[in-house]
Amino acid sequence: MRYVLIGIAMMVFLVVSLAGFRGDISRKAPIELIADMDRQPKLRPLEPNSFFANGMSSQPLVKGTVRQSEAIPLADGSDVYPFETEHPAVSGLQMGTTNAVVNIPLEVSMGLMERGREKYTISCVPCHGGQGDGNGVVKYFGISAVKSLHDPDVVKQSDGDIYRTITLGKGVMKGYANTLSIEDRWAIVAYARALQLSRLGTEDEVPARFHVKETEEAEASAIAEEGQGK
Numbered sequence: 001m002r003y004v005l006i007g008i009a010m011m012v013f014l015v016v017s018l019a020g021f022r023g024d025i026s027r028k029a030p031i032e033l034i035a036d037m038d039r040q041p042k043l044r045p046l047e048p049n050s051f052f053a054n055g056m057s058s059q060p061l062v063k064g065t066v067r068q069s070e071a072i073p074l075a076d077g078s079d080v081y082p083f084e085t086e087h088p089a090v091s092g093l094q095m096g097t098t099n100a101v102v103n104i105p106l107e108v109s110m111g112l113m114e115r116g117r118e119k120y121t122i123s124c125v126p127c128h129g130g131q132g133d134g135n136g137v138v139k140y141f142g143i144s145a146v147k148s149l150h151d152p153d154v155v156k157q158s159d160g161d162i163y164r165t166i167t168l169g170k171g172v173m174k175g176y177a178n179t180l181s182i183e184d185r186w187a188i189v190a191y192a193r194a195l196q197l198s199r200l201g202t203e204d205e206v207p208a209r210f211h212v213k214e215t216e217e218a219e220a221s222a223i224a225e226e227g228q229g230k
């Protein structure tokens, strides 16, 4: 009986010592056989520090600090940096006015279009749909008021208006300034214009080799008539 009690006592001791103190947070160093690099002299953000006159460990940026970023080349041969927030290519507004920029300030190349398609597919398709007509998948989950990009209201907007909708959002649509770069946003504008054109183009704009030939047309209507006759 004595051994049984001692046995139980040892079991209790073992369980408590192994499981009982788990989850406690300690700032003390863990037992280390070889000192590793977990601890080092450093200041935590916002920790008080008497070294500086303002008593803070995190110091504000030195006046005149220029943010590091890459220049964006524009169609007119000049460059713009993302921190130039007043610049038309960044704000989407004509300098010193509240009028939107009329045309995409970046050079519209096939590369920009491809980028626009990629980014549109990632960020806009769920709501606006692959063709831009507002038939994205969210429609089946209760969001039905998504505007069609082919809406005459949107078609007649300037490029800067669309850029600003992407940047700042509109109504229930959120802005994409923090997930899409300035170039991405202009690229999407270019792609949105291409989507619009796909429904606004005239026959003259389609290369001749894709025109439906008269004989084909006649054949097709003959087949259609035949079909109706039966």
Ligand code: HEC
Pocket (backbone or CB within 6 Å): 120, 123, 124, 125, 126, 127, 128, 138, 145, 146, 147, 149, 153, 154, 162, 165, 166, 170, 171, 172, 173, 174, 176, 188, 192
């Ligand atoms: C979560 C769904 C959603 C996503 C994602 C979304 N939109 Fe929208 N968008 C909307 C809705 C809803 C409206 C209608 C807003 C309103 O008028 O209240 C709208 C409106 C617009 C308009 C018309 C604004 C106007 O002037 O009436 C444009 C242009 C547009 N979106 C472009 C885009 C582009 C480009 C993207 C991708 C970067 C995008 N949207 C992503 C939901 C979305």
